[in-house]
Amino acid sequence: MENIERIHHHDTKFIDQNGHLQTIKIPVVQDLARLKILPGEFIQNPVAANPFPSHAFFDAIDMAKLRTRSGRIKELRKLASICGEWGMFTIRNHGLDPRVLEEVEQVVRNFFELPFEDKKSSVGTYTDADNMGYGRNFFKSQHQPLDWIDRLAMKAAPVGSTDALRVWPNNPPNFRPALENYVRIGRQVLDELLEALAEAISCDTHSFSRYFDPNTSEINVRVNYYPSCPRPDVTMGLVPHTDASALTLLTQFGSQNGLQVFKDSQWITVPWPCHSLLVNVGDLIEIMSDGMLHSSWQRAVAQPDTGRFSVALFYRPPRGVEIEPVSGGESNKYKKVVVGDYLDHFYKLSPTPTKQAIMFAKFN
Numbered sequence: 001m002e003n004i005e006r007i008h009h010h011d012t013k014f015i016d017q018n019g020h021l022q023t024i025k026i027p028v029v030q031d032l033a034r035l036k037i038l039p040g041e042f043i044q045n046p047v048a049a050n051p052f053p054s055h056a057f058f059d060a061i062d063m064a065k066l067r068t069r070s071g072r073i074k075e076l077r078k079l080a081s082i083c084g085e086w087g088m089f090t091i092r093n094h095g096l097d098p099r100v101l102e103e104v105e106q107v108v109r110n111f112f113e114l115p116f117e118d119k120k121s122s123v124g125t126y127t128d129a130d131n132m133g134y135g136r137n138f139f140k141s142q143h144q145p146l147d148w149i150d151r152l153a154m155k156a157a158p159v160g161s162t163d164a165l166r167v168w169p170n171n172p173p174n175f176r177p178a179l180e181n182y183v184r185i186g187r188q189v190l191d192e193l194l195e196a197l198a199e200a201i202s203c204d205t206h207s208f209s210r211y212f213d214p215n216t217s218e219i220n221v222r223v224n225y226y227p228s229c230p231r232p233d234v235t236m237g238l239v240p241h242t243d244a245s246a247l248t249l250l251t252q253f254g255s256q257n258g259l260q261v262f263k264d265s266q267w268i269t270v271p272w273p274c275h276s277l278l279v280n281v282g283d284l285i286e287i288m289s290d291g292m293l294h295s296s297w298q299r300a301v302a303q304p305d306t307g308r309f310s311v312a313l314f315y316r317p318p319r320g321v322e323i324e325p326v327s328g329g330e331s332n333k334y335k336k337v338v339v340g341d342y343l344d345h346f347y348k349l350s351p352t353p354t355k356q357a358i359m360f361a362k363f364n
Ligand SMILES: O=C(O)CCC(=O)C(=O)O
Pocket: 222, 224, 238, 243, 250, 252, 258, 259, 298, 299, 300, 309, 310, 312
């Protein structure tokens, strides 16, 4: 009993099957980790966690080479090959100063080190199920197994989109400037990669970038914290999913073996070093590229003796934009979709046991 009193709870809001807004209390994983407790709601069935890192390796895309006339073609070939195989790739020489990422790590750690009540008051409350703020998100029903994760989510673009909601922590005070710095430079990197990816599959340079607008495109920031877990073999850090973005830029720290991708009929640990950048292809690029690029089916596993953090920037065109697959021949495999319609469909359906949401944009 004594232990139970020391576990705080997130008030998690979700829309139930009847369309009603519900609130449920979900234990704060950081507290469970401190007490080394794994309640039954966290047990995933069937247990599919594969904590064994495989020997996979892929080389990082060298953005300095992409920026040279002589190196670009070769690097684009490498990009097409790695991205085609994995639905994701790592980058180096991207120009994002390591100090920017160090500051992100610092403020994220400082935030999670605050006592629960201070974390809560730092972020404030949010009143609907829009997945923003500190707590648990993407929750569907009381019967859903819980993931071993605490999260913090904010909208960084369009600028001012969450100013009315108090979802940016005000403690530590430099949290928002540090993250916004990462977003500002991260966006430049992603804009470059949108063009490179289009060229890599022999399409017009602007095939993907033309849907983005500096003033209205969206960037959501998600900080994922997977505290050390007493039973990583029976639970999951984050259930399998694709990202509902065009591209997602990620960095991670604390540990590096948490992210897995489903490839060649098995889950493989992504070869992604701490403090480096990973770019993940989301469903919207799969649609825009008419399936020539595919979004990765990914998940995160918890780890026994170390906590892990990842910070993800989800980049996508404005909700009202209609994206049209590049034409690859006689007939397209994917349909035109309005971004907002796709997102509504995606979040209504998720989580799914297999890669399903994308069928919404596919012929047959
Ligand atoms: O923690 C990670 O490495 C991945 C997180 C992720 O897939 C997500 O936030 O969508």
